[in-house]
Amino acid sequence: MLALGRVRIELSGGYHLSGVRESDREAHVRLLADGAIAAFIPAIPQPYTEESADRWVRHRIEFTKGCVEICFAIRDPEGRMLGSVGVDDLKVGKAHNGELGYWLAPAACGHGLATEAVRAFIPYAFGELGLERLTAHTIHFNERSIRVLQKNGFAPEGRLRRFTRTATGLHDLLVFGLLRDPRVGTLDCGCLQPGP
Numbered sequence: 725m726l727a728l729g730r731v732r733i734e735l736s737g738g739y740h741l742s743g744v745r746e747s748d749r750e751a752h753v754r755l756l757a758d759g760a761i762a763a764f765i766p767a768i769p770q771p772y773t774e775e776s777a778d779r780w781v782r783h784r785i786e787f788t789k790g791c792v793e794i795c796f797a798i799r800d801p802e803g804r805m806l807g808s809v810g811v812d813d814l815k816v817g818k819a820h821n822g823e824l825g826y827w828l829a830p831a832a833c834g835h836g837l838a839t840e841a842v843r844a845f846i847p848y849a850f851g852e853l854g855l856e857r858l859t860a861h862t863i864h865f866n867e868r869s870i871r872v873l874q875k876n877g878f879a880p881e882g883r884l885r886r887f888t889r890t891a892t893g894l895h896d897l898l899v900f901g902l903l904r905d906p907r908v909g910t911l912d913c914g915c916l917q918p919g920p
């Protein structure tokens with residue numbers, strides 16, 4: 725049994741995943757305020773203010789008071805928050821599907837850290853959280869995110885045309901899935917092809 729809210733998952737080189745804490749507010753505002761990350765994740769409010777960060781941090785801390793952690797901060801060896809990986813709020817023990825999300829500070833990108841963070845989260849999701857599948861949605865031109873999913877074995881499952889509105893317009897959304905049972909294999913429905 726995991727201690728409520730107190731999980732640490734080791735990555736290479738001292739990097740690690742651990743729960744969001746009060747001291748992460750400043751990093752949230754610094755990393756999310758310029759809109760570069762939110763351009764790929766419409767659910768992140770813009771403008772991203774101290775109140776936005778406060779709401780998120782308080783929500784996460786409250787959630788983990790009654791439940792095991794489902795959404796982690798990605799941290800450097802000194803514990804500084806560089807990003808996030810996890811699933812949207814769900815009822816642990818009841819839900820079978822988790823909606824995976826992740827983001828990383830631009831300065832930390834390009835070194836495989838996001839891929840490693842997702843790779844470390846997967847066994848946690850299928851083991852500790854008891855999920856049967858992970859679902860990920862990504863805007864069709866988000867090539868780095870698509871690579872992260874491909875490298876972690878996610879299969880393309882569909883394309884929702886003009887599904888997502890961002891500041892630059894309406895965009896197709898790609899759906900990816902990973903099943904707990906590796907014997908089920910992968911699915912190739914050709915949905916990574918450019919849309920009309």
Ligand SMILES: CC(C)(COP(=O)(O)OP(=O)(O)OC[C@H]1O[C@@H](n2cnc3c(N)ncnc32)[C@H](O)[C@@H]1OP(=O)(O)O)[C@@H](O)C(=O)NCCC(=O)NCCS
Binds near residue numbers: 837
């Ligand atoms: C998506 C994100 C987390 C990836 O972080 P990252 O540190 O670059 O990821 P990694 O280094 O682990 O892997 C990135 C892969 O994309 C590749 N890549 C980088 N730029 C690319 C481009 N323009 N086109 C295609 N592939 C590209 C890299 O080469 C690497 O693949 P490889 O290991 O096969 O060489 C980060 O870019 C991010 O936070 N983006 C904004 C938020 C976001 O999009 N979140 C996901 C929402 S679904």
